Amino acid sequence: MEFTITYDTLVRAGVECTSANIQSGGSPYGSVGTSPALVVCSRGVKILPDTTLQPLTAGPDKFDALVIPGGLKGAETLSQSTEVQTLVREYYEGNKIVAMICAGACTLAAKTAGLPFQPVTSHPVVKNDLVSTYEYKEDAVVVSDEVPGKGTLVTSRGPGTVFPFAFKLVELLCGKAKVEEVREPMMFPAGVEYP
Secondary structure (H helix, E strand, C coil), X not given: CHHHHHHHHHHHCCCCCCCEECCCCCCCCCCCCCCCCCEECCCCCEECCCXXXXXXXXXXXXXXXXXXXXXXXXXXXXXXXXXXXXXXXXXXXXXXXXXXXXXXXXXXXXXXXXXXXXXXXXXXXXXXXXXXXXXXXCCCEEEECCCCCXXXXXXXXXXXXXXXXXXXXXXXXXXXXXXXXXXXXXXXXXXXXXX
């Protein structure tokens, strides 16, 4: 949900998105040798990414934001990827948007990318991993641009907060008016606010 809803909402707002799998090689599903490899989410949903991650073509000079979806298994994979860790730091140091949602993605920032102290949130299961390193908040979405000269860090809690997370990204990339333009045809309840 964290990937598909965010991706779909950004596309509806006119944001050109590129999804990348960090694992190379063939897919255990479909034809042998499929590249990029099919990603299987924790609930069995299968996603065919646009490409396999190539760090030299995925840097902050190429894109406005780096969005890292949630999921504990995916987080293990991401936290072991020096390429992903480097990209998180490069986007943040390059004054770009770094967005992370759910348990794994938010822990990635704390444990492996080494971003500085600032407000964050995450799925409660990893709260203890973050409270000593960051100013932990229980909010659905936390936007931190408190470190002068650095990027904007956007964190969110999990599947139930993915729409506010996606709308906040649309606002940061396209403006508040675009959020309203996107929300209406999605039939998102008018009285439900997003941060």
